[in-house]
Amino acid sequence: MKKLLFILIGCVICPAVSAQSLYDLWRKAGKEMVKYSIYYSGTYDFQPGSEFPELKCDEHKGRWSPPLKHRKEYRHVSEEITRSGFDYDRQNDTLLFVFHHRYIWPSWVFVYTKNQQYAYIINARTKEAEKIDKPNRPWDIKTTYINNCLYYGQTEKLKNYIQSRGYPMEPRLGFAWRIIIKDGKIIYPSYYWKFID
Numbered sequence: 001m002k003k004l005l006f007i008l009i010g011c012v013i014c015p016a017v018s019a020q021s022l023y024d025l026w027r028k029a030g031k032e033m034v035k036y037s038i039y040y041s042g043t044y045d046f047q048p049g050s051e052f053p054e055l056k057c058d059e060h061k062g063r064w065s066p067p068l069k070h071r072k073e074y075r076h077v078s079e080e081i082t083r084s085g086f087d088y089d090r091q092n093d094t095l096l097f098v099f100h101h102r103y104i105w106p107s108w109v110f111v112y113t114k115n116q117q118y119a120y121i122i123n124a125r126t127k128e129a130e131k132i133d134k135p136n137r138p139w140d141i142k143t144t145y146i147n148n149c150l151y152y153g154q155t156e157k158l159k160n161y162i163q164s165r166g167y168p169m170e171p172r173l174g175f176a177w178r179i180i181i182k183d184g185k186i187i188y189p190s191y192y193w194k195f196i197d
Helices: 002-013 022-029 067-083 141-151 155-166
Strands: 033-040 055-062 093-102 104-114 115-124 129-134 174-182 185-195
Touching: 022 067, 022 174, 022 185, 055 155, 067 093, 067 104, 067 129, 093 141, 104 141, 104 174, 141 155, 141 174
Parallel strands: 033 185
Antiparallel strands: 033 055, 093 104, 093 174, 104 115, 115 129, 174 185
16 A cells, blocks of 8 residues: 555656646756857858857756746747647657747747657747648758757767857757657756857
8 A cells, every 4th residue: 555655646746758748848857957058259250261269168057947038938839839740759759959049939940859850930920830841841951960969969069060160040049958758757967058149
């Protein structure tokens, strides 16, 4: 009887990943994470032959939640992504979410799991998400390469690429985070990248 009671209490305290909304998954994964801020040490122009300033990458450990001023927008985006059919393996998966910001709303959202790669365009007027699958990708090889580095957690490779090729974000403000799920549980720490100009 005591064993059964302990199991029931455990189920209440530690809900399964499958019982959570996507937004709740983001918040729970943010309880313990490594955060990287990637930025240039100075200004630069876009003239041919111009050199990029030194690229900086600060690393911190802590918590993350959707940006305070944009929680409403992030919750809405998570609902739109789910409505558009986004799904993942609740037992074992690696998830990557990359947000390209234009004004206060994310304008592009890239979503990677072990079985799918999608982009969502957020309509600035209606705030609805339109899913774009592989055959209709409007983004370039650079963006795909950057997203792959993020998906596999290759921060050093990412830094080297940005230093030689330029920013992955257009506009140059964005966020990305990587969540690993194993045996139905989030593996900590999660990883979070912030790109700023």
